[in-house]
Amino acid sequence: MGTAVTLVDDAPPDTRQTRSATPAAKKRRGRRENLAGYLFMSPWIAGFLLLTAGPMVASLYFAFTDYNLFNSPKWIGFDNFTRMFDDPRWQKSVEVTAKYVVIGTPLKLLLALGVAMLLAQSRRGQALYRAAFYAPSLIGASVSIGFVWRTLFSDGAVVDRTQSLFGSHVGGWVGDPDWILYSLVALTVWQFGAPMVIFLAGLKQVPRELYEAAAMDGAGPFRRFWNITLPMISPVLFFNVLLETIHSFQIFGSAYVVSNSQCGPADATLVYTCYLYQQGFKNAQMGFASAMAWMLLLAVALVTAVLFWSQKKWVHYEEDAR
């Protein structure tokens, strides 16, 4: 993960210790440190084994079985996967999720970057705007906001009427299979504050002199953005793209609540996890749902891998920036 996960601090070894300690004492001390380390880590290690690693293995096993929670799992090989690929509702859920991710995430990040650059000009009131723009990120996932969203996008409510002013009458996005997904897109874009805060912190670290030097050389605003801002904030951009993409693959609550627990109409908001939930917890198809979960994991892993692979080409960490 590049510089992201280097933990080793290359601080010079404790001088006091190296001067006085015999090799045996040093070894003893090392062992004590190991013991202390693992004792402090023990909650995490227990959690990792019991709640992460163990369930992952179990889920991989279930994916190849027919399992309804009450009978014991029956091995059926790749049947869940072949059934899944032939299932029109599964295909629909992939399509809906892909659309949501591909439209929602770039819009959200563009808005976040745009507003961050607006605020980075540090005029008066910046802190206030920043706080207000951040608030939706904290409440956006709640059931309350789900209800609010459904109401605002209903037939005859404010969005519908505003749209009608421009001569396009839909009659409420939430009732229309062609439109309801865009109300979810709007909901995620509304929460642009979280990536915006991260962009803003990144923009603040770009040295002013760079812009001054570039302006002296006659670079216009667009050139300055392209050649200075973008490379300098590329690690932050990478972080935001990665997290937001992975997140939006996993949307569940908003889709469930805004669509009146139906993930519809006509499966229009049948996001991947919604279908997984229906299969696993409504139809007790634990095997099929596990297979679905592993496909989601593979998709997320693939996207992550592509992003990490591509970062060599466009992400500049401080060490190799000039």
Added chain:
Amino acid sequence: MSHSMGRPMSVTTATKSPGLGRRRTGSLVWHVGALAVLAVVLYPVVWVIGASFKPSKDVINSLQLFPGHPILANFKGLAKGIADISIWTFFQNSLFYALGSVVGILISCSLTAYAFARIRFAGRNLLFSLMIGTLLLPYHVLLIPQYVMFQKLQLVNTYVPLLIGKYLATEAFFVFLMVQFMRNLPKELDEAARLDGCGHLRIYWSIVLPLCRPALITSAIFTFINAWNDFMGPLIYLNEPGKYTVSLGLMMFRDSDGVAANYGGMIAMSLVALLPVLLFFLAFQRYLIDGMATSGLKG
């Protein structure tokens, strides 16, 4: 927003040529842009406040942000509870879940973070990478087998499945946040304490934890808000209305009979459910925003 994208740093040009008039128009454009975004962003929040004082028939169709004749009937109706369960029950349950989560996260994540940041033990880099890996892992892969496990242990319809992960530091984000903070504390503190004969537990408790207050506060507030908003966890694990959190209570309200007639009540309840989060935000927004900002920067 397009003007801001095209002119990222017009402030530098403004300071170089301080024509007062130009500066003032620039500032005006800036404020108009920022206010326009602000209006759209805050609209739903302001709307829900106004709508909870409207009669049910006006909630959807009236474009007035605040009603001409505000009524309290929606809130009074809430006192009757939902399906014979007092609203207060849902709040108590949510409060229990949220505070229980906060305690768990503060203990387990700070212990883990201390080990990563301040103890040099064999294999810690590997474990750290694993921990970061879980940050990217979709929760849904764990959903089914965890449910099966808790079902076999007869812990479904209790709060154990919802809380246990918090006591076992499975929320890697907070471990990461605390590690970043602890790594920046001066090493000399540990060394001085060690010369005085302090062990790791003493150093953790009396030196590192007090100095980590900002990171702990940030983690506590995020944890509280996440638990308060959590929907999927309670939806899957709780199935008895008396144990429902506010999120599930709201869903039950919506699915109950006669909600069409009591739309105002539903919106009022939504507002009440949002209030704790909004108040937390108003009180602690600095901690939250700084926490967010550092997580991305050092990531």
